[in-house]
Amino acid sequence: MKKLNLAILAMFxxxxxxxxxxxADTSTYKxxxxxxxxxxxxxSYYHQDGDHAAVTGGIGTQNxxxxxxxxxxxxxxxxxxxxxxTWNVELGIDHYTSASSDKIDPKTISSASSADTRFYPSxxxxxxxxxxxxxxxxxxxSHEFDYQSVGANLLFAxxxxxxxxxxxxxxxxxxxxxxLIYPIELRTDANAGYGEHEDYATAGRKTYxxxxxxxxIVNTRFQLMFLMDVIYQSGYLGLPFHRVYFNDNSVHVExxxxxxLKIPLGVRANYFLGDRVVLRGYYRYYHDNWNITAxxxxxxxxxxxxxxxxxxxxxxYNHQVGTKYFAAYQAHTSADEYYTSNYDLSGFDxxxxxxxxxxxxxxxxxxxxxxxxxELRYGHYNQSNGLQANIISLNLKFK
Amino acid sequence: xxxxxxxxxxxxxxxxxxxxxxxxxxxxKNRLNDGEMTLGNRKVEKTELSFExxxxxxxxxxxxxxxxxxxxx
Numbered sequence: 063m064k065k066l067n068l069a070i071l072a073m074f075x076x077x078x079x080x081x082x083x084x085x086a087d088t089s090t091y092k093x094x095x096x097x098x099x100x101x102x103x104x105x106s107y108y109h110q111d112g113d114h115a116a117v118t119g120g121i122g123t124q125n126x127x128x129x130x131x132x133x134x135x136x137x138x139x140x141x142x143x144x145x146x147x148t149w150n151v152e153l154g155i156d157h158y159t160s161a162s163s164d165k166i167d168p169k170t171i172s173s174a175s176s177a178d179t180r181f182y183p184s185x186x187x188x189x190x191x192x193x194x195x196x197x198x199x200x201x202x203x204s205h206e207f208d209y210q211s212v213g214a215n216l217l218f219a220x221x222x223x224x225x226x227x228x229x230x231x232x233x234x235x236x237x238x239x240x241x242l243i244y245p246i247e248l249r250t251d252a253n254a255g256y257g258e259h260e261d262y263a264t265a266g267r268k269t270y271x272x273x274x275x276x277x278x279i280v281n282t283r284f285q286l287m288f289l290m291d292v293i294y295q296s297g298y299l300g301l302p303f304h305r306v307y308f309n310d311n312s313v314h315v316e317x318x319x320x321x322x323l324k325i326p327l328g329v330r331a332n333y334f335l336g337d338r339v340v341l342r343g344y345y346r347y348y349h350d351n352w353n354i355t356a357x358x359x360x361x362x363x364x365x366x367x368x369x370x371x372x373x374x375x376x377x378x379y380n381h382q383v384g385t386k387y388f389a390a391y392q393a394h395t396s397a398d399e400y401y402t403s404n405y406d407l408s409g410f411d412x413x414x415x416x417x418x419x420x421x422x423x424x425x426x427x428x429x430x431x432x433x434x435x436x437e438l439r440y441g442h443y444n445q446s447n448g449l450q451a452n453i454i455s456l457n458l459k460f461k
Numbered sequence: 462x463x464x465x466x467x468x469x470x471x472x473x474x475x476x477x478x479x480x481x482x483x484x485x486x487x488x489x490k491n492r493l494n495d496g497e498m499t500l501g502n503r504k505v506e507k508t509e510l511s512f513e514x515x516x517x518x519x520x521x522x523x524x525x526x527x528x529x530x531x532x533x534x
Contacts, residue, residue, distance in 0.1 A: 102504050104504050104505060104507050104508070106507070106508035106509075108508055108512055110512075110516075128508070128512075130507075130508045130511075132507065134504070224484055225487075226482065226484065226485065271521070273521070273522070277500050278482065279482070279485050279490075279493060280481065280482050280483075281481075281482070281483045281485065282483075282485050282489050282490070282492055282493065283492055283493075285493055285498065285500060286500075287500040289522040289523070289524075290522060291521040291522050293520075293521055324519075324520065324521060326519065326520065326521035326522035326523075327522055328521075328522030328523055330500050332497075332498045332499075332500060334492040334493075334495065334498060340495065340497040340498055342497070344523070346519070346522050346523060348518075348519035348520075348521070348522070350518075350519075352518075354518040354519065356517065356518065356519035358519065364497040366497075372497060374497075380513075380517060380519070382517060382518055382519060384518070385518065406515065406516055406517060406518060407518045412516075412517065414509075414513070418505065422496070437503065437504075437505045438505075439505045439506075441509060443512075443516075445516070449516065451512065451516070453508060453509060453512065455505045455506070455507070455508055455509065456505070457503070457504045457505035459504075
């Protein structure tokens with residue numbers, strides 16, 4: 063598997079460098095200095111509650127609050143071969159509090175994330191030449207108390223000769239490491255963590271994904287995109303602080319297979335209706351080898367109140383057939399090879415609806431010239447198992 | 462069987478749509494180039510895509526992250 067991945071990466075790097083020497087075209091003037099293209103600040107407040115926390119074996123509060131902030135800076139530059147280089151530098155910080163995580167060890171504050179901060183920087187680069195070929199690469203990092211993740215990706219995209227279609231291929235990997243923090247009653251001398259810095263044992267989780275997409279302009283009002291990913295995960299795929307209660311009332315740590323293959327297929331369709339309405343549709347079929355199957359469909363209608371202000375109501379529906387390894391509180395038996403009471407993996411229907419407002423005034427938001435765009439969006443989410451969530455997000459764009 | 466049926470349907474729809482494509486010149490792309498017509502996620506959807514991938518078993522094929530990070534709570 064490792065050899066295969068290295069071979070794919072080497073082949074991709076070979077293509078990248080072979081195509082990097084496109085002939086120079088100096089017929090048109092382009093500013094070749096590095097320019098600040100835009101800065102995006104995205105902030106969100108998310109709150110959920112329900113009665114099926116995985117930490118407490120499928121019963122108990124799922125109360126959780128997450129405050130998320132990120133800043134993304136986009137820089138660009140044309141080189142002497144007239145190729146456009148774009149760099150994205152992003153820094154994100156999430157702070158969350160979770161009532162259920164406090165139940166890992168209710169007597170202390172050393173639980174994995176009763177309150178925790180996640181810090182996630184990333185950098186990516188893309189280069190597009192005049193033939194419509196794009197190459198890109200990126201790296202990312204994510205850190206929280208009990209979880210670290212390092213990611214890398216490579217991108218190749220090619221537009222058709224008439225610029226009506228574009229094929230893209232993206233290869234990604236995440237190499238994760240998690241601390242094995244067990245529920246207090248399941249800790250032994252061997253797995254309890256010790257010392258001033260709580261040196262817990264760790265486990266790895268690896269994710270490899272290959273994604274292809276094809277976007278196509280159908281006519282002056284309609285465009286489509288087909289997407290397919292193949293995602294393979296291996297390693298410790300459960301979480302050590304998820305309890306499972308068997309029918310004999312014994313308590314265990316969630317146990318799931320050490321590999322997972324996910325195949326999602328998606329299609330996007332955007333249609334400009336008349337002069338003021340844009341319909342943005344999306345459908346995804348998903349299946350994995352844990353026997354989760356899902357159908358997701360969403361529609362966002364963007365209504366242009368004026369050329370500079372849009373109202374965007376949306377609705378998303380998801381139907382999920384749960385994994386065969388899921389059972390509710392005290393429903394598993396000792397005969398089960400794998401077991402979880404995590405309702406995220408169970409069967410349910412979910413609805414997500416809300417609306418956003420987007421403003422791009424010609425002289426800047428609130429008359430501030432470089433304050434290019436403001437978008438505010440609210441959504442309410444509910445699952446048929448009782449989970450309810452609300453989210454409000456704000457995107458400020460400066461350019 | 463069901464999956465291959467769905468794939469065949471998808472291939473059929475793709476074939477019909479591809480056949481009905483008309484060439485659009487650059488100067489005819491004013492609607493297609495509108496910010497609302499972008500075939501991708503809006504930046505404001507970033508946290509929504511994260512929580513959906515944490516709270517649901519399905520992920521991927523939507524331009525969002527398909528792995529990495531915990532999302533355990």
